[in-house]
Amino acid sequence: MIFNSLMRLLASPEPPPALDLRLSVAVLLLEAARQDDSFDARERDMIEKLLTSRFGLSPQDCKGLIAAAEARAAQMTQLHGHTSQIAAEMPPQDRIQMIEMLWDVAYADGVLDPEEDLLIRRIAGLIYVSDRDRVLARQRALARRDQQAE
DSSP: HHHHHHHHHOOOOSOOOOOOOOHHHHHHHHHHHHSOOOOOHHHHHHHHHHHHHTTOHHHHHHHHHHHHHHHHHHHHSSHHHHHHHHHHSSSSHHHHHHHHHHHHHHTTTTTOOOOHHHHHHHHHHHHTHHHHHHHHHHHHHHHHHHHHHH
16 A cells, blocks of 8 residues: 555656745745734835846736735745745855845734744744844835835
């Protein structure tokens, strides 16, 4: 029986599709927005702005990416697949920028929830961003937010 299962697995036509890096980034941004149990328009707008800017997406492509990320996040049980892909495919500076994007989303509604802070700490560790770089990314996101409020 085990042999038959193994043979079926080996004979399967294709491996599961690889995750798209853009999808992994979008899923993590959505997770940050949902940590405080409210996903408001300011957070959605921030995610659209970040994804459009980072990946050079059209508004239509961005909406499609967010829809795919929402579907993926709804069935997701852990962050590991997305964080391991980001850690493997993004150079260190881009991973730091990813953490900065997460801070932008967390502060989009004007309040940092403890669950948002915890998630960003966790993701930073999983994608090998140091505590120092995480804190500096937070400071840049806050400075940008303060500058826009003026």
